[in-house]
Amino acid sequence: MxxxxxxxxxxxxxxxxxxxxxxxxxxILRLDQVRQRIQADVVRQTLISLQGQSPDxxxxxxxxxxxxxxxxxxxxxxxxxxxxxxxxxxxxxxxxLLKPVALVDRNxxxxxxxxxxxxxxxxxxxxxxxxxxxNAIPFGMNYLLNAATVNHLVPWKLNQSLQSRLQILGxxxxxxxxxxxxxxxxxxxxxxxxxxxxxxxxxxLMQLPPFAYGAGLNLFSNPVLSFFMGNLGAYTVDRKxxxxxxxxxxxxxxxxxxxxxxxxxxxxxxGRSRSGAIETKVKLxxxxxxxxxxxxxxxxxxxxxxxxxxxxxxxxxxxxEASSLIEDYLLEAGKGRYLLHxxxxxxxxxxxxxxxxxxxxNNGITxxxxxxxxxxxxxxxxxxxxxxxxxxxxxxxxxxxxRGEFHADxxxxxxxxxxxxxxxxxxxxxxxxxxxxxxxxxxxxxxxxSNYPDADLFKFLRISLAQRSIPxxxxxxxxxxxxxxxxxxxxxxxxxVSDWLMTTDTKKWVEDGIKNLGxxxxxxxxxxxxxxxxxxxxxxxxxxxxxxxxxGLESR
Amino acid sequence: xxxxxxxxxxxxxxxxxDKDHPLYKEYFRKGTxxxxxxxxxxxxxxxxxxxxxxxxRMWVREEEQARNINATRTTKYIxxxxxxxxxxxxxxxxxxxxxxxxxxxxxLPAKVCREQAKALAKNFRGDEIVLHSTKGIxxxxxxxxxxxxxxxxxxxxxxxxSGPNLADEISKGQPAATVVASKxxxxxxxxxxxxxxxxxRIYGSNDVVGVEWxxxxxxxxxxxxxxxxxxxxxxxxxxxxxxxxxxEMVRFGAAMGGDVSTFLxxxxxxxxFATCSSNLSRNxxxxxxxxxxxxxxxxxxxxxxxxxxVRTARIVAQFAKKKGISMPITDGVVAMLDGxxxxxxxxxxxxxxxxxxxxxxxD
Numbered sequence: 065m066x067x068x069x070x071x072x073x074x075x076x077x078x079x080x081x082x083x084x085x086x087x088x089x090x091x092i093l094r095l096d097q098v099r100q101r102i103q104a105d106v107v108r109q110t111l112i113s114l115q116g117q118s119p120d121x122x123x124x125x126x127x128x129x130x131x132x133x134x135x136x137x138x139x140x141x142x143x144x145x146x147x148x149x150x151x152x153x154x155x156x157x158x159x160x161l162l163k164p165v166a167l168v169d170r171n172x173x174x175x176x177x178x179x180x181x182x183x184x185x186x187x188x189x190x191x192x193x194x195x196x197x198x199n200a201i202p203f204g205m206n207y208l209l210n211a212a213t214v215n216h217l218v219p220w221k222l223n224q225s226l227q228s229r230l231q232i233l234g235x236x237x238x239x240x241x242x243x244x245x246x247x248x249x250x251x252x253x254x255x256x257x258x259x260x261x262x263x264x265x266x267x268x269l270m271q272l273p274p275f276a277y278g279a280g281l282n283l284f285s286n287p288v289l290s291f292f293m294g295n296l297g298a299y300t301v302d303r304k305x306x307x308x309x310x311x312x313x314x315x316x317x318x319x320x321x322x323x324x325x326x327x328x329x330x331x332x333x334x335g336r337s338r339s340g341a342i343e344t345k346v347k348l349x350x351x352x353x354x355x356x357x358x359x360x361x362x363x364x365x366x367x368x369x370x371x372x373x374x375x376x377x378x379x380x381x382x383x384x385e386a387s388s389l390i391e392d393y394l395l396e397a398g399k400g401r402y403l404l405h406x407x408x409x410x411x412x413x414x415x416x417x418x419x420x421x422x423x424x425x426n427n428g429i430t431x432x433x434x435x436x437x438x439x440x441x442x443x444x445x446x447x448x449x450x451x452x453x454x455x456x457x458x459x460x461x462x463x464x465x466x467r468g469e470f471h472a473d474x475x476x477x478x479x480x481x482x483x484x485x486x487x488x489x490x491x492x493x494x495x496x497x498x499x500x501x502x503x504x505x506x507x508x509x510x511x512x513x514s515n516y517p518d519a520d521l522f523k524f525l526r527i528s529l530a531q532r533s534i535p536x537x538x539x540x541x542x543x544x545x546x547x548x549x550x551x552x553x554x555x556x557x558x559x560x561v562s563d564w565l566m567t568t569d570t571k572k573w574v575e576d577g578i579k580n581l582g583x584x585x586x587x588x589x590x591x592x593x594x595x596x597x598x599x600x601x602x603x604x605x606x607x608x609x610x611x612x613x614x615x616g617l618e619s620r
Numbered sequence: 621x622x623x624x625x626x627x628x629x630x631x632x633x634x635x636x637x638d639k640d641h642p643l644y645k646e647y648f649r650k651g652t653x654x655x656x657x658x659x660x661x662x663x664x665x666x667x668x669x670x671x672x673x674x675x676x677r678m679w680v681r682e683e684e685q686a687r688n689i690n691a692t693r694t695t696k697y698i699x700x701x702x703x704x705x706x707x708x709x710x711x712x713x714x715x716x717x718x719x720x721x722x723x724x725x726x727x728l729p730a731k732v733c734r735e736q737a738k739a740l741a742k743n744f745r746g747d748e749i750v751l752h753s754t755k756g757i758x759x760x761x762x763x764x765x766x767x768x769x770x771x772x773x774x775x776x777x778x779x780x781x782s783g784p785n786l787a788d789e790i791s792k793g794q795p796a797a798t799v800v801a802s803k804x805x806x807x808x809x810x811x812x813x814x815x816x817x818x819x820x821r822i823y824g825s826n827d828v829v830g831v832e833w834x835x836x837x838x839x840x841x842x843x844x845x846x847x848x849x850x851x852x853x854x855x856x857x858x859x860x861x862x863x864x865x866x867x868e869m870v871r872f873g874a875a876m877g878g879d880v881s882t883f884l885x886x887x888x889x890x891x892x893f894a895t896c897s898s899n900l901s902r903n904x905x906x907x908x909x910x911x912x913x914x915x916x917x918x919x920x921x922x923x924x925x926x927x928x929x930v931r932t933a934r935i936v937a938q939f940a941k942k943k944g945i946s947m948p949i950t951d952g953v954v955a956m957l958d959g960x961x962x963x964x965x966x967x968x969x970x971x972x973x974x975x976x977x978x979x980x981x982x983d
Contacts, residue, residue, distance in 0.1 A: 440776065453771040454738070462746030463776045466806060467647040475805045480776070 090243075090273025091325035092297050095189035102320050103186055107178045109316045111171075114309065119170035123161055126177065126307035130154050133304050146184075153180050174309065181313045187276060187299035194274060233560075234433035234495065236270055238446060239374050242436055243272055245448040246370030247325050249354045249439075250275060253342055253376070253492055254331040256383050260298075263329060263376070266431055276321050277329035278314075278350070297326075303335070315353050322357035322371060332488055338393035340386065340607035342377075342492045344614060346485040348478070355439050355464075355477050355484075362461055363470040370448060370460070373441070375434030375488055377495040379502075379562075379611070381580040382428075390607035394525070430562060434495040440480055441487030497560040498550060498612060504577030505608035507543040508534070508590060508597065510618060525602045533598035544570045549617055559615060582608055648813045650674055651722030654748075656740065658689065658709060660697035660787040661753050662727030667791065669725060669814050670704035677721070683711040701791040717743040723810055724748050725781075726769065730756025730836075730928060733765050737772035749810040750778040751800065755835040756928040759935050762876075764832040779807035780828060781815070782835035783886040784894030786901065790820065797821035799887040801831035823886060830878025834888040837872060838895050839903045839929030840936060841865035843953050845896035846907020847963045861949065862896055868947045872936065875945055903929035910956050911963040930957060948973060 095102075114122060131154060139147035157177065160168045242248060252263055260279055267275055278301035299321075301314060321328055330350050333343035354371045361369035383389070435443055438460050442450040450458040463480070466473050511534055516524055534542075547570060554561045564576050578597075582589040587600035589608065599605045653673045655666040658680035670676045680686050689695055689709040693702050710716050724744075728736055733754055750773065754765040763771075769778045779802030790796050800811030800822050808824035815822050825831055841861065848857055869892070870883045882888055895901045899908075906927045909919045916930060937954040940947040952970050955961035961969065 452774055456741045456772065456774045458774040459746045462774075465747040467643060468747070473806060476777075479803050 090275075090327055091247075092189050092274050092276055092327070093191065094324075095187070095276075095297065095326065098324065099186065102317075102324065103179075103182045106182050106313065106316045106320050107175065109320065110178050110309075110313050111175065113312050113316065114174065117308070119174050120161070122307075122309055123157060123170065123173055123177070126309045127154060127157055127161065129307045130305070131158075137304075149180075153177070177309055178313055181305075181310055182317065184281075185299050185301075185314060185317050187297055189274070189297045230428060231430045232266055232269065232433070233430065233497070235374075235435055236433055238436055239433050240270065240272065241446060242372045242374070242444065242448055243327060246368045246372050247322050247357070248272075248275070248327040248372050248374055249322065250327070250329045250374050250376055251332045251346075251351075251488055252329065253378055253496075254333050254336045255340070255378065255380060255389075256336060256385055258384060259331075259336075259378060262378065262429070262431075266376075270433075273327065275327045275329050278318070278331075280335075311349065315349060315356075318350055318353040319357045319360070322354060323360060323366075325368065332485065336385070336389060338389050338396065339613075340383070340390060340393075340610035341613045342489075342496055342611070344489055346488055348481045348485055351485060351488075352477060352481040355481055356472075358439050358460075359464050359470055359472065359477070362464060371439045372444060372448070373437045373439060373484065373488070375437075375491045375495055377432045377434060377492055377497065379430045379432075379497045379499055380428070381499055381501045382582050382584055383607075384584075386582060386604055386607045387585065387601075390603045393607075394522075394603065397521075430497045430499065432495045432497055432560065434491050437484075437487060437491070439484065441484040493614060494558055495560065496611075497562055498554075498565060499562045499580070500564045500573045500577030501581035502577075502608060502611040503546060503550060503565065504543065504574055504590060505581055505605055506612040506617065507546040508539060508599065509605055509609040510546070511539060511542040512599075525606060527602070529598070529600070532602065533596040536592055536595050536597045539597045540570050540574060543574050546617060547573070550612070553615055553617070644809055645813050648673055648722055648810060652677065652719070653723045653725060653814060654679065654716045654721045655707075655725045655727060656716075656736070657727035657729075658685065658695060658697070659727060659729075660695075661785070662725070663695050663698055663701075663703070664785075664787040664790050665725050665727055665753060665781070665815070666707045667701070667704045668817060668820060669723075670706040671817055672814050673722070674706070676704070676707040677716045678707055678709045679713060679716045680709050680711055685709070686711045698787060698791050713740050713743050720745055721748055723814060724750045726750060726752035726754065726765070728754060730754050730758065730765065731931065734758065734768045734772060737769055741773050744774050746774045746776075748775055748777075749807050750775050751781050751802075751807065751811055751814075752778070753781045755782065755839060756932055757832075757836050757935060759931070762935070762939055764829065764836075766828050766832060777804045777807050778802065779804070779811060780832050780835070781811065782831050782891065783823075784890040786894060786898055788900050793819050795819045795821075797823060797886055797890075799823050799825050799831055799885060801825040801828045801882075801887070803828060825882060825885070825887070827879045827882045829876060830873055830882030831887040833873040833876050833878050834869060834883055835891060836928070836932050837869040837936065838865075838888070838892040839927070840933045840950050840953055841869070841892060842895040842901050842903035843907040843910065843927075843929045843933065843957075844949055846899075846901075846904040846909075847911040847956065848907075848967075849904075850908040850911030851963060851967070858896070862892060865896075865949055866892060868949055872940060872945055872947065875943065902927040906930060913962070915959065916957050929953075933957060 130150070134147070134151055134154070137147065153176065157173055160170075160173050239248065250263075250267075252259060260277065263277075264274075274297050276297040276299060279298045281300045281302040281304075284300055299317065302310070305311075318328065318330075332346035332351055334347045337343060354373065358369055358371045361371075438444050438450040438458075440450070440460060440463055442452060442458055442460070444450055450460045452458045464470055466476070512532065513524060515534075516527065516531075519527070547565070550559070550561060550565070553559050565573055567573055578590045578592065582604050585601065585604055587604065589601055589604045590597060590599055649672060651673055652675040653669050655662055655669065655676060655678040658666075658678050662678065666676050666678050678689070680689065686709040689703065693705075694700070695703070726733075733752075733756075750769055752765045752769060757764055758768060764780075766778050766780055770776070779800055781798055781800055783796070783798030785796055785798050796819065798815070798820070800808050800815070801824070802808050802811075803826060805824070805826075808822075812822045812824065844861055844865065845858065848861055866883065866889060869888065870880055873883055873888075874880055895903060898904065902923055905923065906916070906919050906929060909922075910916065920927060920930060933950055933953045934957065937947060937950045939945075940950065948970055952961070952966035955969075956963060956966050
């Protein structure tokens with residue numbers, strides 16, 4: 065696809081209103097040609113990074129955990145091939161380890177495992193599939209966006225309805241410019257499996273070239289999804305494989321992709337937010353590959369060495385998997401008081417259903433592109449220069465210099481990555497957009513909670529239906545106070561609020577919030593009846609309430 | 621990624637020696653070090669560093685002062701001690717940073733820390749190791765010097781030097797030890813290479829906040845110790861002051877995010893002992909004069925160099941009150957500084973507080 069095609073499409077899309085910046089085609093378009101070389105490089109690099117560790121120990125640990133994983137796993141018709149390949153290689157490794165070192169070279173065994181892992185991880189990129197989907201997805205999206213709202217089908221209201229469904233805000237031209245000046249590492253918040261699909265669409269709308277992203281291996285078990293994702297720059301991440309060889313391979317693969325100049329997406333929180341809250345901790349392993357890629361770029365003096373970190377915060381009124389996520393969270397936090405149900409986001413029909421439903425709700429999704437940063441968490445200006453907290457220009461090259469050269473220093477780099485991690489967490493909170501549903505859930509939860517000061521969280525979550533109501537008028541008064549506090553935070557730049565919250569008419573935003581809050585769950589999260597407001601599902605209420613946790617709004 | 625050094629399984633101590641070490645040593649030995657500030661501790665550090673690098677450039681504010689130092693090879697702050705021949709003083713920042721420096725020793729008083737960092741920022745390249753010896757915090761924000769330097773300078777690798785280090789004694793070559801704390805081991809290594817001598821030992825720490833606050837807080841109790849000694853009240857009272865003072869330091873320091881164990885080390889209890897026992901300490905001298913009934917303005921003017929405790933006591937007392945951290949000795953010191961209580965009044969107030977349990981050290 066030519067850049068001009070992006071351009072045309074963007075023009076026709078009223079969701080996106082921003083300055084057009086040419087972004088060019090990405091390095092990912094070359095991925096299929098360089099695939100073999102990347103794989104070979106990753107194997108070689110991983111062998112180097114595993115140097116110094118005993119191959120027997122590494123293989124022994126991997127063999128043990130992989131055997132345990134294979135015992136637990138039940139292959140389906142789609143995953144049987146992979147399962148059998150896994151079994152075959154580990155049987156071979158086991159047999160090899162039983163023979164004396166003189167007969168079987170351990171390094172050869174490690175190399176074999178590495179090749180196996182790299183083959184599994186590696187994504188591909190197919191121009192044909194990309195063209196097909198980019199043509200099909202907008203059609204599908206438009207169809208969903210429009211058809212789902214019958215009352216907006218009249219042509220002159222079409223633009224308006226599109227804008228109200230999906231809002232993309234923030235530093236879009238800035239991001240577009242940086243994508244030309246270096247490699248972009250996008251770090252989104254993660255609430256739902258829908259995120260991956262949505263981000264793909266957003267990136268397309270922003271006229272950026274496709275990004276590489278790590279997707280859970282379980283998503284590849286669906287042959288249709290697997291075909292598309294596998295050909296759209298997704299590579300596989302299997303969180304069940306926790307042995308050192310796999311983790312090192314994955315890190316090196318990510319580093320190598322970034323070094324190739326392929327823009328990438330990491331979900332820094334690891335998995336989806338279980339509690340519904342914005343990530344308060346991030347995983348440093350994969351994040352650290354950004355720094356490593358930049359250091360190697362500098363060392364080898366490449367043309368565009370910079371890696372830019374761009375946070376992306378997505379806000380939903382409704383999260384498809386909310387029930388199972390929050391139960392998962394409470395299970396963890398409450399030590400086995402909750403039972404887990406199936407995860408609906410893995411069912412394809414449910415995913416389609418989600419889109420249908422989300423777009424038929426008002427103000428479905430708000431996405432904010434955060435202020436871009438360098439790999440250390442300093443903001444960068446339009447020209448890609450790093451700017452310190454008080455406006456000093458920082459030379460990021462120098463931060464990676466030790467003894468005047470670009471030496472690796474694991475402790476230093478870990479500390480830099482830790483600083484970047486806490487900066488990302490801070491930006492996530494500041495770039496978050498509070499929606500009416502979040503504030504209603506928060507205000508109701510906190511107001512109700514103040515009626516039961518002695519109950520701990522778990523006791524409180526199990527109060528009976530009869531105990532879960534507040535007179536609606538009282539609730540409105542309380543909601544007004546929370547609204548004022550939130551607006552004050554927004555004035556201080558600590559959070560954004562959606563347009564619907566920009567009102568002093570408490571009743572209006574509360575009603576909008578109640579209407580949209582987790583609208584398609586089986587139980588009503590909030591309902592007003594006979595002058596009383598009550599909830600049918602405490603867990604879901606808690607889940608949506610958590611979106612505004614961590615801002616100090618709780619204290620009254 | 622291995623973030624921490626291997627702990628010795630037998631002694632539980634961490635060693636900073638690694639295979640990179642000889643190269644580091646060579647890099648700093650051949651390099652130039654800038655010392656910002658020509659006060660007593662700045663000069664002492666300049667002399668120490670001069671033993672371990674090729675050239676030391678000391679920045680002082682006045683042109684005349686620089687010329688004076690270079691001509692006489694001594695400074696009025698540590699009289700009688702000659703400057704190392706490698707040390708040269710300059711007042712122009714461009715000259716200090718010319719050709720690049722490997723490390724910067726930041727030895728300015730807390731109240732000018734931000735202002736000078738802003739002014740000098742453009743001279744830094746970004747890969748310098750910055751070590752500060754500033755004891756004090758910023759009024760209003762309660763930011764420590766490391767935080768200020770990170771905000772104002774284009775450098776990431778900053779650290780702090782703090783411990784029982786009375787400048788006069790170190791200058792005379794009497795044995796002493798200090799703590800160099802930084803989030804980056806690289807900075808600690810640099811500090812060890814540059815400052816270690818036959819009579820000066822460096823211990824490393826990653827608890828920057830704890831070390832900075834320990835060095836700041838102990839000045840308050842040095843004032844109280846001076847007062848107590850001037851009243852001639854004996855060893856028991858001195859010991860009581862230091863122990864309960866330490867309790868206040870730990871309480872406040874932990875609230876600011878420091879490790880309790882840091883306060884039991886050189887930068888905490890070590891520095892507290894030295895400052896509260898020696899009449900060389902400026903804060904201690906402030907205390908003595910307060911007990912004699914002098915006004916604080918007059919004392920500070922006579923002292924001729926900064927006594928950080930005066931400033932710190934007020935800032936800390938105010939913040940502690942707001943946060944509900946109990947700091948009775950600090951409150952007493954502030955009352956004396958403000959002139960609202962005499963030394964005897966303050967002491968009586970402290971001794972007649974309601975009886976209580978000796979609190980354990982908070983986790």
